[in-house]
Amino acid sequence: MSFEPVLTKNVGHPEAVTLEGYVARGGYESLKKAFGMKPAELVQLVKDSGLRGRGGAGFPAGTKWGFLPQEHPGPIYMVVNFDESEPGTFKDRYIADNDPHQIIEGVIVSSYATRASGAFIFIRGEFLAQAKIMEKAIQEAYKGGYLGKNIQGSGYDLECVLHRGAGAYVCGEETAMLEALEGKRGWPRTKPPFPAVEGAFGKPTVINNVETLCCVPHIINKGATWFTGLGTEKSSGMKLYGISGHVNNPGVYELPMGIPCNELIEKYGGGMRGGKKVKAVIPGGVSTGVLTADELDCPMDFEGPIGRGCLGLGTAGLMVMNEQTCMVTVLRNIVRFFAHESCGQCTPCREGAQWMYRILNRIIEGEGTIEDVNTLLELAETQGALPGKTICGLADGTAWAVKTIITKFRSEFDAMVTDNVAIGN
Amino acid sequence: MTWESIDRLTPIDQPAETLLDEAFRKDILDRAAKYPAKRAALLPALHAAQEKLGPLSDQVMVEIAELLAISPADVLDTATFYDMFTREERGRHLIGVCESLSCELCGCNELLDALTEKLGITPGQTSNDKRFSLVTMQCIGACDFAPAMLIDGELHKTVSVEHLDEILRKYT
Numbered sequence: 001m002s003f004e005p006v007l008t009k010n011v012g013h014p015e016a017v018t019l020e021g022y023v024a025r026g027g028y029e030s031l032k033k034a035f036g037m038k039p040a041e042l043v044q045l046v047k048d049s050g051l052r053g054r055g056g057a058g059f060p061a062g063t064k065w066g067f068l069p070q071e072h073p074g075p076i077y078m079v080v081n082f083d084e085s086e087p088g089t090f091k092d093r094y095i096a097d098n099d100p101h102q103i104i105e106g107v108i109v110s111s112y113a114t115r116a117s118g119a120f121i122f123i124r125g126e127f128l129a130q131a132k133i134m135e136k137a138i139q140e141a142y143k144g145g146y147l148g149k150n151i152q153g154s155g156y157d158l159e160c161v162l163h164r165g166a167g168a169y170v171c172g173e174e175t176a177m178l179e180a181l182e183g184k185r186g187w188p189r190t191k192p193p194f195p196a197v198e199g200a201f202g203k204p205t206v207i208n209n210v211e212t213l214c215c216v217p218h219i220i221n222k223g224a225t226w227f228t229g230l231g232t233e234k235s236s237g238m239k240l241y242g243i244s245g246h247v248n249n250p251g252v253y254e255l256p257m258g259i260p261c262n263e264l265i266e267k268y269g270g271g272m273r274g275g276k277k278v279k280a281v282i283p284g285g286v287s288t289g290v291l292t293a294d295e296l297d298c299p300m301d302f303e304g305p306i307g308r309g310c311l312g313l314g315t316a317g318l319m320v321m322n323e324q325t326c327m328v329t330v331l332r333n334i335v336r337f338f339a340h341e342s343c344g345q346c347t348p349c350r351e352g353a354q355w356m357y358r359i360l361n362r363i364i365e366g367e368g369t370i371e372d373v374n375t376l377l378e379l380a381e382t383q384g385a386l387p388g389k390t391i392c393g394l395a396d397g398t399a400w401a402v403k404t405i406i407t408k409f410r411s412e413f414d415a416m417v418t419d420n421v422a423i424g425n
Numbered sequence: 426m427t428w429e430s431i432d433r434l435t436p437i438d439q440p441a442e443t444l445l446d447e448a449f450r451k452d453i454l455d456r457a458a459k460y461p462a463k464r465a466a467l468l469p470a471l472h473a474a475q476e477k478l479g480p481l482s483d484q485v486m487v488e489i490a491e492l493l494a495i496s497p498a499d500v501l502d503t504a505t506f507y508d509m510f511t512r513e514e515r516g517r518h519l520i521g522v523c524e525s526l527s528c529e530l531c532g533c534n535e536l537l538d539a540l541t542e543k544l545g546i547t548p549g550q551t552s553n554d555k556r557f558s559l560v561t562m563q564c565i566g567a568c569d570f571a572p573a574m575l576i577d578g579e580l581h582k583t584v585s586v587e588h589l590d591e592i593l594r595k596y597t
Contacts, residue, residue, distance in 0.1 A: 075461070087525040087564035118461075125472070125509045126565045128578040161459045166468055167508030169563060183467030183493070185506035201461040244527040244568035251569050286526055317568065319527050333526050337563055343506075 003230070005254040006218045007211070007240060010099040017133070019140040022101035028146060030217035034109040035154040042113035046216060048224035050236035054091075055081055055172075055209030056285065056314045058235075058302040061216075065114050067196035068204050077200045078116035079181065079207040080107055082123040082134075083165055083172035086285035087337060088317035091240035092210040094252040096123075096130040100137035104160070106213030108146060109220060111158050114206045118159045122177050125166040134162050169341035173392045174207040175199075176343065187345050188392035211240055231257030235301035235313075243269040245320035246276065258304070262296035265320055276322040280409070284314025286334045287397030289404030309407070311400040327409040328416050331401060332360040338398040349395035352379050356402060368417040373410075376402055444478060445488045453492055463493050471504055480511050508563075516551045516558040518596040521575040525564035531571035532585070537561070539586040543593070557596070 015021030022028070034042060047062030068076060080103070084092045095103060107119050121138075123131050138160055141147045149157045163181055165171050171180045175189035178200050199205020215237060219227050228236045235257040241264055244250040248270030255268070261281055265271065272278060281291045283300065289310035291298055298304045302313050321330065339353035356379055359372050380403045382389060384396035406413055453473065457466035470489050475481055481504055483497075490497040504510045520540065524533050537548065540559055544552050551558040567573035570582035581592055 084566050085564060088527060088568055089564075090566045090568055093566050124566070125507070126562070126575065126578075129580065159459065163465075164468065164472060165507075166472065166510055168506065180468065181465060182462060183464035183495075183503060184499075185503050201465075203461075242568065244571055245530050250527075250571070282526070319530070319568070321530060325530065329529075330526065333524075333529050337525060340563060 003238070003256050005238070006222075007095065007102070007214055007238060008098070008252070008254045010102065011094075016099055016101070017137075019101060019137070019144050019146075022099070027101055028105055030105060030109055030220040031146070031152055031154075033220050034112055034217075035152065035156065039113050039115050042109070042220070045224055046113065046219060049215075049219045049227040050224075050234075051212065051215055051219065051227065052235065052302060053209055054211035054215070054239065054315070056086060056287070056312070058312060061208060061212055064196070064208070065110075065206055067194065068114055068206060069197065072115075072204055075118060075203050076114060076116045077203055077205045078107065078111040078114060078119040079174070079177060079195075079200055079205055080119060080121040080213060081172065081174065081177060081207055081209045082121055082127070082130075083169075083177060084127070084210070084315075085124055085169040085172050086287060086315050086317065087334075088244060088282060088285045088319040089242055089315040090244075090317065091242050091252050091315070093127060093130055094240070094242075095210060095214060096127070096133055100133050101141065102214050102217070103134070103210055104137055104141050104146065105217045106210075106215070107160065108151065108158060110206075110208065110213050110216050112156055113216075116206065117157060118161070120181055120200065121160065121162045122171070122181060123162060123164055124171075125164050131162060131164055138162060168343070169337075170343045170392070170394055173394065176392065177207065178205065185343075187343050188394075190391055232299065232301045232303075234303055239300075239316055241268070241300065242315070242317040243320065244317070246273050246322040246325070247271065247320050248273050258299040258301040260296070261291060261298045261300055261304075261318070264300060264318065265296070269318075269320065272320070272322055274322075276324065278320060279323045279325050280321045280327065280330075280405075282317075282319040282321075283310055284312070284316045284318070285397075286319070286337060286401055287393075288312055288314035289400045290408060292408050309404055311396065327405055327412045328360065328364060331405045332357070332364060334401045334405075335360055335398060338394065338401075342394060346390040346392075346395070348383050348389045349398070352383050352395065353398050355379060356398065363413070363416055366416075370414065370417055373406060373413045373417060377406055380406075440484055443488055444482070444485050445474065445492070449473065449477065450492055453489075457493065464495050464499075467493060467495070467500065467503055468507075471500075471507075471510055475510060480514055482512075514551070516555045518557050518577055519575075520557055520559050521562040521565070522548075522559070523563075523565045523567065523571070523573050523575075524561040525568070527568035528564075528572040531583075533572040535586055536572050536574070536584060536589070539589055543589065557593075 010016035051061045052058045168186045171186040176186040180186040195205040253268040283305040339357040380399040383399040385393045453470045457463045486500040490500045548561045
């Protein structure tokens with residue numbers, strides 16, 4: 001069965017960036033259908049579709065919406081996670097560059113389904129060009145009667161505000177994002193209360209990733225059965241895969257969930273640059289761990305990477321490394337990232353990442369010992385929200401990178417500390 | 426070591442003129458009105474102030490605090506958390522080289538070395554002629570164009586050392 005892309009169908013049609021061009025290509029069609037349904041019916045539709053969050057965690061979107069209190073008297077808010085800071089990830093940027101109104105359409109129908117009266121699109125500060133594109137699209141949508149009061153005569157009101165971050169990875173964590181939205185430092189909140197109960201400005205709030213919301217209009221247009229017909233049983237639908245690193249054609253590719261990793265690299269990534277062999281692949285952002293060359297048959301759905309010792313599919317931003325890559329240096333790069341981005345609230349993360357970074361520097365400078373490698377593993381075991389040591393999952397990212405890279409490439413670490421031999425370089 | 430102390434009973438001299446003009450204040454208050462709480466306009470205000478007036482001075486932060494009815498300490502607390510806000514003087518152009526994994530795999534270290542050689546500065550420094558400041562950045566979401574760098578917010582894609590002279594020439 002051939003797959004017809006929907007999320008990227010407007011790529012290559014630059015006119016679709018404008019409201020007029022977007023509507024001419026079938027945009028905002030889902031609104032008519034959505035406004036003819038009750039919000040609860042839409043939530044059920046999304047539940048039936050099995051849509052899972054595309055931002056990294058893979059939590060079922062319909063279930064998340066279901067956590068909002070029923071009959072809440074005050075306002076409910078929708079916060080759109082466009083922080084896209086996970087290294088290796090650039091899919092949401094790609095949507096904004098090519099099809100900003102698709103995002104707004106997703107926001108409108110999802111806000112209607114969750115009975116939200118205000119939507120805040122939180123875009124990372126570095127995406128200045130994309131912020132301008134989105135701001136223009138929002139203005140157009142207001143003028144065209146797609147935002148504001150009585151949208152398209154439906155009686156539904158929605159205000160939409162674009163909010164720029166200012167350079168902090170941790171703000172991709174949903175409660176840190178709420179803090180940044182409220183004008184504070186991006187420190188993740190302790191949960192409970194969960195955002196669905198007490199989120200932005202103390203009100204019930206639903207937070208979804210850009211790509212997740214973009215799936216919703218297509219589910220409304222084509223039905224839940226169409227969506228579950230794509231992908232795998234537990235990971236339905238299509239997915240935007242990002243490929244970068246040592247491949248010939250880095251980029252974003254829309255495919256049904258579950259495509260094997262090696263097919264993605266060969267068929268879409270254009271194979272390895274210089275005809276070299278694959279050594280390792282990070283499945284979805286540096287938090288997720290690493291797949292080895294022997295694990296490339298891994299289906300790229302939510303379950304595949306977990307079955308191979310990774311934290312998960314993450315954002316499906318693959319980073320591909322060739323046979324000459326030194327995995328110790330790769331790990332140092334990743335740990336440096338987490339050491340830099342730790343918000344500083346929790347000691348295991350703040351001190352642990354710095355400590356691991358110093359150890360890795362020592363190893364690379366030729367001063368490391370076997371004991372150092374073991375210390376890294378020990379520190380990784382005591383990091384993160386999964387073992388219950390930190391408020392948010394940032395340290396889990398560090399831990400998973402350290403655990404999987406050392407376990408799967410132990411010989412490289414041992415060679416470096418015993419013989420001072422670097423692989424590759 | 427000496428302690429700096431302030432006699433809080435004597436009023437502090439008010440600066441002769443404010444740094445934020447009326448149009449700026451109106452713009453921020455209009456923005457603030459879109460949120461359920463005024464303070465939510467803090468990040469937009471800091472972005473706008475830095476774009477207009479450069480590094481965030483004490484006085485600018487005090488004025489923003491007054492505008493949004495929060496304490497200056499809250500403004501300082503928020504501003505210093507985020508990488509994009511700066512309190513230090515920078516050059517006319519800010520070069521940010523992404524040093525995340527895909528960019529490192531594709532050669533950002535060579536790029537940084539070449540920039541250091543050309544400009545005579547290491548990351549975190551400003552050139553003597555105040556033309557450029559150089560910083561390293563965490564993933565800028567342009568891994569498909571690795572190695573990537575931002576100059577004054579403008580993305581430069583798949584940069585190689587040979588391209589650098591031509592790129593830098595644009596920024597005077």
